[in-house]
Amino acid sequence: MTLDVDAVKAFVTIADLKSFTRAAEALGSTQGAISVKLKRLENQIGQRLLERTPRLVRLSAQGAEFLAPARELLAAHDRAIAGLSAARRRFALGIANHVGGAELPTLLTRLHAHDPALTIEVRLEDSRDLLAGFDRGDIDAAIIRREDDRRDGEVLATDHYGWFATPDFLHRPGEPLRLAASSPSCGVLNIATRALAAAGIPWTEAFLGCASFAVADAVAAGLATSVFSRRLAPAGTIEVSKRFGLPALPPSEMVLLSALSDARSRATLKTLISAFREHHRRPANAASSVPAAAVLGS
Template structure:
């Protein structure tokens, strides 16, 4: 009966997730040469090429794409079996920016739990600025935020694009200030939207402010105002109205994972978190 080496399978999944031998080696605390050897042994064991590698690209082969989900299941079963032998529970404090949290969150938490059933996950939702401050104070083990300044550390999980959204029935009368619904004054999305309007010389007035994302979403859905949203998180039924009303383009940002954890098990949990986020975005794009 064929048996598989756990480390070799983990190397394959990490390469597939990060699309890089170098980054995979860093994530696993190994070297690029060792990762390559493990992959080669696994491919020889399965008698299939799993990864296609060129000077510019690392991607799954057809056989690798078929094997990937089974490989994930194999690793999850292994990790659950190991975790079951430990009576100690570990604690993980994770901050997720409220304006980043979306349909990915259940996937992230489910993947973390499957990866490490002995992990107690404490999730905190707040603005990116508040979470970054809490992270700097050591109150959070990791934080997923939207980049709002020139801080360069952290792992980029993906781009974040913004647009102007309103209900299809919303009307903006020419010559009147744009009716704007916005989050609190410390919200970065409010900053970029009002700055863009000011730079374009478009008059605006806030008719809903600081009531939380649910209030802003309700105001937009009811046709009472326009608001800037991440294109991932725009209210259901709303439409992008920048061309319709001549509104200025909004600059894109990035979603970033910050962490200072260094132990191997926590680093693996963070890699699982990052991969789950990327996978969900890719499947829903």
């Protein structure tokens, strides 16, 4: 018996994502096409691999037994394909500090599974630095916060920001608000300070760190408040805009920039986009212990 590798890949992807729709998106296919591949595989091995209802997709008993061997088959296939390549491909990916968080391991895992011969170079910097690097051609693709009036790029998701501090952080009306930031020239900081100025709220720089995680540590230690993406606020902090009468902050689009046009690179970008969007469908957790990346420093 010779198994269809594409059909096995469809089965494993559906099992991992527990959704025909998401699996189709991840594979750059349609729900109907992967359903046909799964049915062909089930007919070939004479076993029902997945139980499907209008609200649930789960492994059958036979599917649970077949999943590990199916992964081994795909891994062996990928190794064989990779061995045919004389040189590894390089893919330089820039991710803005305030964008990359819990999804970063997912993105890297999905990219490696898609193309094991891919050498992934990741740059974690401010959006403006990555934008400059992309325009110079130093980066193949960049996921950044939408800057100013620039409208190119594919929108991946919308991020929402808030003011975060520890529950015991004190700010008295009339006193300058103590802020922590990692870059005095960052776009998010400019938006936040303009909002404070419009609201007539004075502020002072209480902490300036060289990296976003240092800012998160300063806020978690109760030294200051700062602006974070609501999905990436440091553990132990709470949203304090209502408590201290701080102004609301506008949402921000996260976009993917890329000038890659060859078929292999487009397939890589599809995998990247699918993994990012799939992760952002999950409920946000403002108390996450993920290293903060959406701070005043991007």
